[in-house]
Amino acid sequence: MDVSERSRGLPRRSCLSTPGAADKFLAKAPTVTADMTFLDLEDSVAPAEKVPARRKVVDAIKNLRWDDRVLCVRVNGWDTEWTYGDVIEVVGSAGERLDEVMLPKVQSAAEVVALDLLLTQVEKNCGLPVGHVGIEAQIETTRGLINVEEICAASRRLETIIFGPADFAASMEMPVLTGGVAIPEYPGDHFHYVFSKILMAGRANGLQVIDGPYLYVRDLDGLREFSQRTRVLGFDGKWALTPDQAAVLNEVYSPTQEQFDHAWDILEAYRKATEQERRGAVMFGDEMIDEASRKIAHKFVARGERAGLRRSGAGSDELAGGS
Ligand code: GLV
Ligand code: MG
Numbered sequence: 106m107d108v109s110e111r112s113r114g115l116p117r118r119s120c121l122s123t124p125g126a127a128d129k130f131l132a133k134a135p136t137v138t139a140d141m142t143f144l145d146l147e148d149s150v151a152p153a154e155k156v157p158a159r160r161k162v163v164d165a166i167k168n169l170r171w172d173d174r175v176l177c178v179r180v181n182g183w184d185t186e187w188t189y190g191d192v193i194e195v196v197g198s199a200g201e202r203l204d205e206v207m208l209p210k211v212q213s214a215a216e217v218v219a220l221d222l223l224l225t226q227v228e229k230n231c232g233l234p235v236g237h238v239g240i241e242a243q244i245e246t247t248r249g250l251i252n253v254e255e256i257c258a259a260s261r262r263l264e265t266i267i268f269g270p271a272d273f274a275a276s277m278e279m280p281v282l283t284g285g286v287a288i289p290e291y292p293g294d295h296f297h298y299v300f301s302k303i304l305m306a307g308r309a310n311g312l313q314v315i316d317g318p319y320l321y322v323r324d325l326d327g328l329r330e331f332s333q334r335t336r337v338l339g340f341d342g343k344w345a346l347t348p349d350q351a352a353v354l355n356e357v358y359s360p361t362q363e364q365f366d367h368a369w370d371i372l373e374a375y376r377k378a379t380e381q382e383r384r385g386a387v388m389f390g391d392e393m394i395d396e397a398s399r400k401i402a403h404k405f406v407a408r409g410e411r412a413g414l415r416r417s418g419a420g421s422d423e424l425a426g427g428s
Pocket of ligand 2: 269
C-alpha cells in the first residue's frame with residue numbers, strides 16, 4: 106500500500122473543530138484561517154443527529170472550497186454503533202479531497218488496524234487509490250495512554266497522534282470539571298508525563314503530535330499561556346474551537362522570524378565548519394555547535410518553512426536533506 110503523502114507534511118498549528126450537524130459552522134469553516142479542519146461526527150453531535158450529519162459532512166467536503174488545508178472527518182469510536190457507517194458513508198462518498206479520518210478514544214493498536222482495513226475496502230469500492238485516506242488517532246483514555254507506543258506504530262496510514270484532555274480527565278477520574286486547563290492547586294504541570302509520553306511515541310514513529318482543545322474559549326490569554334506547555338516540548342499544534350483560538354495558535358506554534366533566521370545561521374556556519382574547515386565542533390557566537398546543533402536547527406527551519414517563513418534577506422536558501 107502506498108500511503109498518501111499530501112497532508113502528512115502540511116502544518117497543523119491550528120486544527121479547527123467543526124460540529125458536523127451544524128450548517129452554520131460547516132459553512133463558515135473554510136473561511137477560518139486554520140491549518141487543518143476536521144468535521145466532527147463524534148462528541149459535538151447529539152445522538153439523534155449522528156446519522157443525518159454524515160450527509161451534511163459529505164456535502165460540505167464536496168461543495169465548499171477548502172484551499173489546500175488538511176481536511177479530516179472525526180468518526181465515532183469503535184465503542185459505539187456508528188463507526189463503520191460513518192466510514193462507509195463519508196469516505197465512500199466524499200471523494201479525494203478528504204485527507205484523513207480521525208479516530209477518537211483509541212484504546213489499542215487493534216482499533217487502528219480495524220479502521221485501516223475498513224478504509225482499504227471502502228477505497229477499493231469507491232475508486233480511491235488504496236492508502237489515500239490517512240488516520241489521526243486520539244489518545245484520551247488511560248488504556249490508550251498505556252498502549253500509545255503500539256498505537257503509534259499500528260498503521261502506515263497514521264499521520265498524527267492527538268491528546269484529548271477532556272475525555273482523558275474523565276477517564277482518569279480527575280476531580281476537575283474542565284479538562285485541559287491549568288489546575289492551580291497542583292504544584293507543576295499535571296499533564297507533563299502525558300504530554301511527554303505521547304510526544305515520544307509519536308516522534309518515534311514519524312507522526313505529527315497535536316494537543317487537544319482549550320475549553321475556556323473566550324480566554325485567549327489563557328490559551329496562549331497554556332499552549333506554551335506543548336509548544337515548548339515540541340508539539341506541532343493544538344485544536345481550535347473558534348476562529349480567534351486558531352489565530353492565537355498559528356502564532357504560538359510557529360517559530361519567530363528571529364528564531365528561524367538564527368537556525369539558518371547555525372546551519373550555514375556548521376556547513377562551512379565541516380565542509381571547508383573539516384571541523385565537527387566550532388564556536389558560533391558564544392555557543393559551541395556540533396552535529397546535534399545542526400539537527401536541532403534543521404528541524405527548526407523545516408517547521409518554519411512549513412509555517413510559511415522565509416529567511417530574512419536571503420533569496421533562495423534550500424534546506425539540505427538530513428534530520
Ligand atoms: C477531545 O476530544 C477531548 O476529549 O479533549
Ligand atoms: Mg474527546
